[in-house]
Amino acid sequence: xxxxxxxxxxxxxRVVAAIAVTAAVAAAAVVAAAADERGPKSxxxxxxxxxDYAPSLVEGTARGHELADVDTCAACHxxxxxxxxxxxxxxxxxxxxxxxxxIDALRQDVGRAASRHCGGCxxxxxxxxxxxxxxxxxxxxxxxxxxxxxxxxxxAGAATEGNGSYRLRSGPLPLPSLGDPASVAVHRRAARSFxxxxxxxxxxxxxxxTGNESFLPGMDDAGAWQRSRLGQGVGExxxxxxxxxxxxxxxxxxxxxxxxxxxxxxxxxxRGDDDHGAAIAAGLRGAATVDIAAALTRDGRRWLAPTGIDxxxxxxxxxxxxxxxxxxxxRFPGGIADAGASWIEVAVxxxxxxxxxxxxxxxxxSAHVLRAQLIDDAGDAVDDRRVxxxxxxxxxxxxxxxxxxxxxxxxxxxxAAVRAQRLRVRLMHQTRAPAVAARACRAHRSARGQAFARxxxxxxxxxxxxxRIVVSEVELxxxxxAGNPRAWRRLYDLGRATLGHTQEQxxxxxxxxxxxxxxxxxxxxxxxxxxxLGRLAIRQGRTSRxxxxxxxxxxxxxxxxxxxxxxxxxxxxxAFASVWRWQAAIEPLSRAAAAAPGDPSAxxxxxxxxxxxxxxxxxxxxxxxxxxxxxxxxxxxxxxHLAWKGDARALRAYEASxxxxxxxxxxxxxxxxxxxxxxxxxxxxxxxxxxxxAP
Numbered sequence: 170x171x172x173x174x175x176x177x178x179x180x181x182x183r184v185v186a187a188i189a190v191t192a193a194v195a196a197a198a199v200v201a202a203a204a205d206e207r208g209p210k211s212x213x214x215x216x217x218x219x220x221d222y223a224p225s226l227v228e229g230t231a232r233g234h235e236l237a238d239v240d241t242c243a244a245c246h247x248x249x250x251x252x253x254x255x256x257x258x259x260x261x262x263x264x265x266x267x268x269x270x271x272i273d274a275l276r277q278d279v280g281r282a283a284s285r286h287c288g289g290c291x292x293x294x295x296x297x298x299x300x301x302x303x304x305x306x307x308x309x310x311x312x313x314x315x316x317x318x319x320x321x322x323x324x325a326g327a328a329t330e331g332n333g334s335y336r337l338r339s340g341p342l343p344l345p346s347l348g349d350p351a352s353v354a355v356h357r358r359a360a361r362s363f364x365x366x367x368x369x370x371x372x373x374x375x376x377x378x379t380g381n382e383s384f385l386p387g388m389d390d391a392g393a394w395q396r397s398r399l400g401q402g403v404g405e406x407x408x409x410x411x412x413x414x415x416x417x418x419x420x421x422x423x424x425x426x427x428x429x430x431x432x433x434x435x436x437x438x439x440r441g442d443d444d445h446g447a448a449i450a451a452g453l454r455g456a457a458t459v460d461i462a463a464a465l466t467r468d469g470r471r472w473l474a475p476t477g478i479d480x481x482x483x484x485x486x487x488x489x490x491x492x493x494x495x496x497x498x499x500r501f502p503g504g505i506a507d508a509g510a511s512w513i514e515v516a517v518x519x520x521x522x523x524x525x526x527x528x529x530x531x532x533x534x535s536a537h538v539l540r541a542q543l544i545d546d547a548g549d550a551v552d553d554r555r556v557x558x559x560x561x562x563x564x565x566x567x568x569x570x571x572x573x574x575x576x577x578x579x580x581x582x583x584x585a586a587v588r589a590q591r592l593r594v595r596l597m598h599q600t601r602a603p604a605v606a607a608r609a610c611r612a613h614r615s616a617r618g619q620a621f622a623r624x625x626x627x628x629x630x631x632x633x634x635x636x637r638i639v640v641s642e643v644e645l646x647x648x649x650x651a652g653n654p655r656a657w658r659r660l661y662d663l664g665r666a667t668l669g670h671t672q673e674q675x676x677x678x679x680x681x682x683x684x685x686x687x688x689x690x691x692x693x694x695x696x697x698x699x700x701x702l703g704r705l706a707i708r709q710g711r712t713s714r715x716x717x718x719x720x721x722x723x724x725x726x727x728x729x730x731x732x733x734x735x736x737x738x739x740x741x742x743x744a745f746a747s748v749w750r751w752q753a754a755i756e757p758l759s760r761a762a763a764a765a766p767g768d769p770s771a772x773x774x775x776x777x778x779x780x781x782x783x784x785x786x787x788x789x790x791x792x793x794x795x796x797x798x799x800x801x802x803x804x805x806x807x808x809x810h811l812a813w814k815g816d817a818r819a820l821r822a823y824e825a826s827x828x829x830x831x832x833x834x835x836x837x838x839x840x841x842x843x844x845x846x847x848x849x850x851x852x853x854x855x856x857x858x859x860x861x862x863a864p
Contacts (some may be wrong), residue, residue, distance in 0.1 A: 211793060212813070212816065212818060213809050213813045213816050213818045213819035213822060214793060214796045214797075214800065214809065214822065215818050215821060215822045216330060216800045216801050216806075216822060216825060216826075217330060217334070217800075219332075222285050222288070222289060222296055222297070222333075223285065223378065224283065224285055224286040224332065224376070224378040224379055225285045225286055225287075225288055225289030225290075225296060225332055225333045226289065226328075226330055226331070226332045226333050226334040226369075227289040227293065227296060227297075227333045227334075227335060227336075227337065228335075228336040228337070229325060229336040229337035229338060229339065230297070230337060230339040231293075231297045231319070231323070231337040231338070231339050232297065232298070232339070233294040233295065233297055233298035233300065233311045234294075234311075235319055235323075235339075235340075235341065236293050236294040236297065236311075236314070236317055236319045236320055236323075236337075237294040237310060237311050237314040237317055238317070238318075238319065239253070239314065239317050239318055241344075242318040242319075242322075246318075249425070249427045250318075250427075252426055252427040252428040253318070253427040253428070255428050255437075255440075255442055255444075255445040256427060256428050256429040256445075257429060257431065257433045257436055258315055258316040258429055259314070259315045259316070259317075260315055260436060260440070261290075261291045261292075261315035261316050262291055262292045262294075262295070262311075262312050262313060262314060262315045263292070263295075263305055263307075263309075263312035263313070263621060264312060264313040264315075264621060264624075264625045264626070264629075265315075265436070266439075266609050266612060266613040266618060266621070266622070266629065266630075266631045267435075267436075267601065267605065267606075267609040267631055268287075268291060269612065269618070269621065270554070270608050270609045270611075270612035270613075271287075271554040271555075271556075272284050272287050272291070273612065273617075274554070274555050274557075275287065275379070275380070275555075275556075275557055278380065278555070278557060278558075279379065279380035279557050281301060281302050281303070282301075282302060283378060283379050283380060283557070284301050285301050285302075286332065286375075286378065286379050288301045288333075289332060289333020289370070290316070290332070290333045290370035290373075291315065291316070292311075292312070292315075293316065293317075293320050293333075293337075294311035294314050294317065295309070295311045295312060297337065298311065307617070307620040307621040307623070307624040308624045312621075313624070313625060313626060316370075319342070320335075320337075321362050321366055322342070322360040322361070322362055323337070323338050323342055323359070323360065324336060324337060324338065324362070324363060324366060325337065325338040326363060327363040327364075327365040327366045327368070327369040328365060328369060328800075329365050329368045329369065329372070329391060329797075329798055329799065329800065330369070330372070330800045330801065331368070331369065331370070331371075331372030331373050331374060331387075331389070331391065331801070332370075332372075332373055332374060333369060333370055334369040335363075335365075335366055335369045335370075338359075342356065342359050342360055343355050343356055343359050344356060364416070367391070367417040367418075368391035368394075368395075368417075371388065371389075371390040371391050371417075372387075372388065372389045372390070372391035372392060373386075373387035373388045373389070374386050374387050374801055375387055375556060375557070375559070376825075379556075379557055380557030380558070381556075381557060381559060381560070382560060382829060383560075383827060383828055383829045384801075384803075384825060384826050384827060384828055385559060385560075385561075385562075385828060386801075386803075387505075387556070388504060388505050388506065390499040390500070390503045390504065391499075392769070392799055392802075393498075393499035393500045393503075393569060393570060394417070394498045394499045394570070395767055395768055395769060395798060395799065396569070396570075396768055396769070396770050397498050397499065397569070397570035397571060398570065398571055398732065399413075399414060399415045399497075399498035399570060399571075400414070400415070400416075400498050400499075400570070400767070400768075401414070401765060401766070401767025401768050401798075402765050402767065402768035402770065402771070403732075403735045403736055403739045403761050403764065403765040403768050403770070403771050404569075404570055404571050404736075405571050405572075405697065405700070405736055415498055417498075420498060428445060428448065430445070430448050430449050430452050431449065431452075431503065431504070432449065432453060432502055432503060432504060432509075432598065432600060433449060433600055434446055434449050434450060434453075434598070434599065434600050434635070434636045434638060435599065435600035435601055435606075435631075435635045435636065436600065437449060437636075438633055438634075438635065438636050439629045439630055439631055439633050440627050440629050441627070441628075446636060450636070450638045453598055453638050453640050454638070454639070454640055454641075455495065455496065455640070455641065456494075456495065456496045456497050456501060456640060457492060457493060457494050457495055457496075457497065457501040457511075457568060457596055457640055457641060458492070458493050458495050458596070458640075458641040458643075459490055459491070459492050459493075459513060459594050459595065459596045459641045459642070459643055460490070460491050460493070460594075460643055460659055460662065461475065461488055461489070461490060461592060461594055461643055461645045462474060462489045462490065462491045462575070462659055462660075462662065462663035462666075462681070463475070463488070463489035463663060463681075464478050464486060464487070464488055464489075464645070465486065465487040465488075465489070466482070466483035466485065466486060466487075467483060467484075467485045468483070470482075470483070472650075473660060473663070473680070473681055473684060474656035474659040474660050474663070474681075475645060475650075476645070476646070477645060477646035477647075477648075477649045477650055478645065478646070478647060478650050479647075479648070479649060479650045480582065480586070480589055480647035480648070482650075483582075484581070484582045485579070485580070485581050485582065486579070486580045486582075487577055487578070487579050487580075487855070488515070488577070488578045488580070488592060488594075488645075489575055489576075489577055489663060490513060490515065490575070490576050490577070490578060490594055491573050491574070491575055491576075491659075491662045491663055491666045492513060492539070492568060492573065492574050492576065492596060493568070493572070493573040493574075493662050493666075494568040494569060494570050494571060494572055494573075497570055498570050499570060500567040500568060500569055500570065501539065501567060501568045501570075502539055502540075502567060502598065503567075505554075506540055506541035506565060506567050507540060507541045507542065507543045507551070507552075507554075507556070507559075508540070508554055508601055508602055508605045509538075509539070509540045509567075509600070509601070509602065510532040510538060510540065510598070510599045510600065510601055510602045510603070510635075511532075511538070511539040511540070511596065511597065511598040511599075511640070512529050512532040512536045512537060512538040512539060512596075512597050513528075513529050513536070513537045513539075513576060513594065513595070513596060513597070514527070514528070514529035514530065514536075514594070514595040514596075514597050515527065515528045515529055515578045515592070515593070515594050515595075515856075515858060516528075516592075516593045516858075517580060517586070517589045517591075517592055517593075517647070517858060518589070518590060518591050518592075518593050519588040519589065519590055520588070520590045523861075524861045525585045525586065525588060525589055525860070525861055526580055526583075526585075526586075526858040526859060526860050526861060527858055527859060527861050528578055528856045528857065528858045528859065529597070529856075531603070532597070532599065532602065532603065533603065534845040535845070535856070536856070537566070537576045537856055538566065538602070539566045539567050539568065540565075540566060540567065540602065541562055541564065541565040541566070541567065542562065542563040542564050542565075542839075542846070542849065543556065543559035543561075543562060543563075544559070544560065544561050544562070544563045544835055544836065544838075544839045545558045545559065545560055546560055546835070547838070547842075548563075548835050548836070548837075548838030548839040548841070548842055548846075549839070549842065550563075550839070550843070550846070552602060552604040552605070553604045553605060553608045554605050554608070560829055560832070560835055561828070561829060561832035561833075561835045561836060562832075562836075563835075563836045563839045563840075563846060563849070563850060564836075564849050564850050566849070572665070573662045573663075573665045573666040574666055574669065575663065575666035575667055575669065575670075575853050576853070576854070576856065577853065577854065577855040577856070578855070578856050578857070578858055579855055579856070579857050579858065580592075580857075580858045581857075581858075583860055585860065585863075589647045589648075590646070590647060590648055591644045591645065591646060591647055592644065592645040592647055593642070593643075593644050594642070594643050594644070594645075595639050595640075595641070595642045596639070596640040596641040596642075597637055597638070597639060597640065598637070598638045598640050599635040599636065599637050599638070600635060601635065606631065606635060609631040610630075610631050610632040613630060613631050613632060614632070656688070657684075657685045657688035657689045657690065657694065657698075658685075658694075660681040660682070660684050660685035660688065661681070661682065661685040661689075661694075661697065661698055661701065663678075663681040664678040664679075664681040664682035664685060664698075664701055664705075665678075665682075665701050666853075667681070667853070668701070668704055668705060668708065669852050669853065670852055670853045671851075671852060671853075672708065674853070675705065675708050675709065676705075676709065678701075678705050679702075679705060682698055682701050682702050682705065683702075685698045686698045686699065686702070692725050692726060692727065693726065693733070695722075695725045696722040696723075696725040696726045696733065696737075697722075699718050699719070699721045699722035699725060700718070700719065700722050700736060700737060700740060702718040703715045703716075703718035703719040703722065703740050703744065704740060706718060706744075707740065707743060707744050707747050710747070710748075712744050712745070712747060712748050715740070715744040716741065716744055719737055719740055719741050719744065722737050723737050732764070734760070734764065735760065735761045735764035735765055736761075738757040738758070738760045738761040738764070739757070739758065739761040739771065739774065741757040742754040742755075742756075742757040742758035742761060742774060742775075742778065743758075743774065745757070745778075746758075746774070746777065746778055749781070751778045751779075751781040751782040752782050754778040755775070755778050755779060755782060755784070758771070758774045758775040758778055759775060761774070761775075762774070762775045762791065762794075766794065767798060768798075769795040769796075769798045769799040769802050769805065771795075772791050772792065772794055772795025772798070772805065773795060773802070773804045773805055773808065775788075775791045776788045776791040776792045776795065776805070776808045776812070777808060779791060780808060780811050780812055785812050788808070788812045789809075789812050789813065792805055792808050792809045792812055796809065801825075801826060802826075803826040803827070803828070806819075806822050806823045806825075806826040807823055807826070809822060809823065810822070810823035836850060
């Protein structure tokens with residue numbers, strides 16, 4: 170009872186503190202607004218509502234037959250056209266039975282006009298002709314082209330807003346004449362692609378026009394990349410690649426490959442394209458990793474970074490498994506977070522490799538699946554891509570670029586355990602969740618589905634089994650204890666993953682991080698661990714200790730590169746901001762934002778400190794830069810409303826970004842209605858290994 174009372178006091182203090190800081194920020198904004206009337210030349214930014222093609226944000230004019238024409242380009246660019254035909258871009262429209270099941274449900278439940286939201290990125294040839302406002306016939310050629318050459322190579326411009334925020338150019342592309350360099354140059358200029366084109370479609374949002382009661386962020390590989398170290402952000406430098414910046418094209422179009430390899434293994438399988446499927450699988454392997462970071466017994470004994478244990482020493486074990494995003498510049502898995510099916514499979518196996526106990530044999534509700542969970546008004550799961558019914562997100566287990574997550578697995582030894590030899594952990598991937606696949610199969614078998622199948626370029630069926638790719642695998646011996654080697658990277662990842670725990674439990678990150686510090690092999694590695702120790706101290710409210718760790722990190726690096734220094738600056742600024750020392754936070758946060766001008770989260774940090782310090786001019790500039798990168802960032806739109814107090818445009822923009830007020834209540838309702846939901850909502854939770862029946 171005493172401990173609970175102490176916890177309640179701590180919670181109460183945090184609530185009072187949160188109210189106080191919110192009031193302080195608002196008060197500072199009002200006072201500064203009265204004293205400072207200059208401001209930047211431009212006023213507040215308002216996200217676009219869309220024009221003729223709304224809810225899509227596509228602009229400009231074009232003809233459907235122009236956007237559907239691939240043959241003209243293929244006459245000179247045969248290799249690129251052939252690779253495009255194997256890609257997800259060429260299979261994005263109604264001829265894709267998985268997509269068709271989703272858009273048909275939206276059109277039936279909400280209305281045909283709502284499907285223009287999808288059309289900007291999946292069906293531009295249908296969209297520009299107004300065909301999405303009518304029934305789409307199986308024989309309509311525009312419904313079988315997807316994202317053709319002219320969408321990317323004939324656009325007049327693109328923005329980062331999402332939902333198809335690109336601008337089309339009408340009329341035919343100027344074609345070159347052989348032997349005429351001038352005409353070739355004109356053609357190349359006209360057919361150039363824009364860097365923001367990928368971001369314009371690989372970011373999405375929902376609102377009342379799509380049947381959702383309020384603003385709800387959707388797929389956002391663009392934003393995840395902007396925040397990552399591989400992209401434009403202040404993400405941690407050590408955990409991804411070699412630290413170099415990489416664009417969408419670098420990863421998904423190496424050498425100009427128009428196959429756009431990603432995670433669509435199922436799409437390749439249902440089209441019977443084994444070569445493309447093999448290329449996708451090769452790219453997935455090692456993109457993220459799993460590791461057995463610790464083993465614990467019921468009586469509190471703990472092995473950190475073990476290579477082996479003597480499982481007979483206890484009748485109950487808990488294994489800490491860390492999944493880390495190693496190579497991906499956005500979240501893993503990417504794409505549509507609520508429909509994916511990457512999961513962790515854990516098995517106790519005998520010497521013949523037969524499973525004795527297991528979790529995650531299938532990516533079902535009992536497994537740990539790296540996906541987001543949408544919920545409806547009742548708090549029930551929305552699992553079949555009827556996203557217009559979604560009202561909130563209960564959890565999101567996808568892993569940010571360079572980040573690590575911790576999941577626990579409990580094993581109760583039984584009579585069969587005497588044969589146990591190894592603990593095997595795998596990170597598995599298949600493209601779509603079982604509910605999405607089952608719904609697509611049912612729709613495909615309908616009369617409409619069969620009509621589209623007959624009209625398509627290829628014989629496809631979503632009823633084929635999805636390929637399962639082993640992205641990463643690790644094993645632990647259960648028959649001999651191999652001690653506790655100084656495996657610094659495993660300890661570092663465990664410590665970072667534990668930082669995601671609740672406030673009361675986050676202190677468990679200290680021991681692995683301290684051991685990782687002693688074992689780190691290079692100055693750069695030591696600096697990374699010191700930054701993680703600084704983050705831990707910030708979480709615990711120990712600001713002086715946090716600043717000490719971060720100073721040591723800077724000293725360890727010596728002549729730090731801009732990326733490393735920016736990460737340290739960000740956490741120094743956040744340490745000061747956590748105790749409302751706003752003036753002290755501004756300088757390091759300014760350096761971090763300057764080092765990562767493409768990271769909207771750096772703009773959020775800086776603008777928050779500037780507003781609280783009463784420096785509205787500078788805050789407005791920072792907000793404007795951030796909203797240029799991410800026009801519907803809810804945090805930036807809230808800050809803009811504070812910085813432009815009383816401005817009607819700022820208020821409209823802020824209100825348009827608001828999600829449902831009761832989103833947390835809906836998630837709590839989900840937890841009350843479902844044991845699985847209650848488990849998955851915990852930041853670090855536990856799954857049980859269930860005994861496997863003998864064959």
